[in-house]
Every structure is written in C-alpha cells, then in structure tokens.
Amino acid sequence: MSISLLAIFDFIGTVAFAISGAITGIHKKMDIFGVNILAIITACGGGLTRDIVMGNFPPQMFIDPFYVVVAAIIANIVFFLMYYRKGVPVKFSGIYDKGLFISDTLGLAAFMVDGVMIGANFGYEDDLFLLVFLGFITGVGGGVLRDVLSNQMPAIFVKHVYALPVIVGGIVMVIMHDLMHTWSAAMVISFALVILLRFMARHFLWNLPKVEL
Template sequence: MSLSLLVLFDFIGTVAFAISGAITGIQKKMDIFGVNILAIVTACGGGALRDIIMGSFPPQMFINPFYVLVAAIVANIVFGIMYFHKGIPQKFAGLYDRGLFVFDTLGLAAFMVDGVMLGANFGYEDDLFLLVFLGFITGVGGGVLRDVLSIQMPAIFVKHVYALPVIIGGILMVIMHEIMGTWNAAMISAFMLVLVMRWLARHFLWNLPKVNL
C-alpha cells in the first residue's frame, strides 16, 4: 500500500510542479524551450538534490526519466493552451494566481512525503532529522531552482510561510510512524496538513516576521 501511495504522490508532485514551472516560465516570457526546462527543473530538481544528498549517483531522474517525460508533456500542454489563447485574459488574472498557488502547494505536499519515504526506504527510518530534512529539500528544492532560474526571490524566503508547513508536515509524518508503526496514515495526514497550513497562510495572509527598513 505504501508503494502505491508513494507512486501516486510522485505523480501528483511531478504534474503539479511542472504546471507551476511552466506557468512561471510563460509569465516570464520564456520561449517553449525555456518553459520546458523550467517545468522539468521545478518538477525534478528537488528529487535530484535529495538524491545527491543521499549519495545516489547519478540522480534518479537520469536513470529513469519517466517523470522528466511527464513534466515535459505537461509543460507543452500548458504552453499550447496559453499560446493559442494568447495568454491569460485580465478578467481571469485572479484565477491564474490561485491556480499557481494550488499547484505549488500540491507539489510541496506531495514531494515532502516522497522525500521522507525515500529516506525511510534507504534504511534510515530511525534518523528522524534526516527524514524531515529529505522531505524538506525534496519539497522546496524544485521551487527554489525555479525561482532562481526565473530571476526572482525564492518564495521559500518571503511567501506565506512557504517552507514551514513542509517542515511541520515532515515532523508529523515521522512522529506518526514512530507511534503507529505504519507509513500509510502518516503519509496521508502529513500531506493534508501541508495543504491546510498553506491554505490558512494564504487566506489569513500569514507570514514569518521580517525587518521592514
């Protein structure tokens, strides 16, 4: 059951982050090649960083490029829709922003689960800090690379407690596994917690403290 759930979370995260990357590339007026690269980096970059930390060379995206292909297909579908509709009409600007938030949040939650589970599958079930960190870097890594490549401040540092829900979700996931001895409930609960926290942060405009100069 855990394996099938993990495949589902992998697919959700890849599609969601590919859409997020493609939309960002289109917003930054990139051509179709740039949109594809940004979508693939957003969808697969966090997993590549995770693999490097785990000492898994080359990263899985190069050994089994299935999810790279999925990201590219999604990117071209998004590009085609936007190209033939000449971008986003002004009256749908708010819907566009909400859609980007939804896909970004789904990707964060799904890849957080994926990162924790990969560490557990590598035999590090008892190293709770490592599991949480792997969930964190898998969840936010692709988004950071997307923002850097599109020349904007990474959302992880400024936007709606972007990273905090991932960290808390990872902590919940490993604690639930320690208590219950099963990953299934822990995966679903942690995934839902990230979604809820991100929605609450957006709705109530929660942000971490910052110095306003």
C-alpha cells in the same frame, strides 16, 4: 500499499510542479524550450537535490526519466493552451494566480512525503532530522531552482510561510509513523496537513516576521 501510494504522490507532485514551472516560465516570457526546462527543473529539481545529498548517483531522474517525460508533456500542454489563447486575459488573472498557488501547494505536500519515504526506504527510519530534511529539500528544492532560474526571489524566503508547513508536515509524518507503525496513514495525514497549513497561511496572510527598512 505504501509503494503504490508513494507512486501516486510522486505523480501528483510532478504534475503540480510542472504546471507551476510552466506558468512561471510563460509569465517570464520564455520560449517553449525555456518553459519546458523550467517545468522539468521545478518538477524534478527537488528529487535531484535530495539524491545528491544522499549520495545516490546517478540521480534517479537520469536512471528512470519517466517523471521528466511527464513534466515535459504537462509543460507543452500548458504552453499551447496559453499560446492559442494569447496569454492570460486580465479578468482571469486571479484564477491563474490561484492555480499557481494550488499547484505549488500540491507539489510541496506530495514531494515532502516522497522525500521522507525515500529516506526511510534507504534505511534511515530512525533518523528524524535526516528524514525531515530530505522531505524539506525534496519539497522546496524544485521551487527554489525555478525561482532562481526565472530571476526572482525564492518564495521559500518571503511567501506565506512557504517552507514551514513542509517542515511541520515532515515532523508529523515521522512521529505518526513511530506511533502507528504504518507509513500509509502517516503519508496521507501529513500530506493533508501541509495543504491545510498553506491554505490557512494564504487565507489569514500569515508570514514570518522580517525587518522593514
């Protein structure tokens, strides 16, 4: 069950982050090539970074390009939908902003689960710090690369406790596995927890403290 469940989370994360990357590329006025590259980097960049950290060479995205193809397909669907609609009507801009938030949140939650599970499958079940870090870097890595390539401050540093829910979700996932001795329930609960924390942060305008100059 865990394997099929992990595949579902992989697919959810890839589609969600591909949408996020494509929308960002379109808003930055990139051409169709740029939109595709940004969508693929956003969808696969976290896994790429995770594999480099783990010394897993070549990274999985180059061995099995299935999710690269999925990201490219999603990017082109988003591009042509917005191309033929001539961009985003002003009255619908809030809907697109909300869609970007939702796709980002689903991607973060799904890839957090993916990162923890990949670490566990590599034999690191007893290393809480490594598992949480792998969940964290898989969850936020693609978004950081997206923001850097689109010339904006990475959301991880400024926005609605972007990264903190991923860290909390990873910790909860590992602890729940230790308590229940099953990954399936831990995956689902921690996935839901990340989404809940992100929506609460957006609703209540939670942000980590920073110095106002």
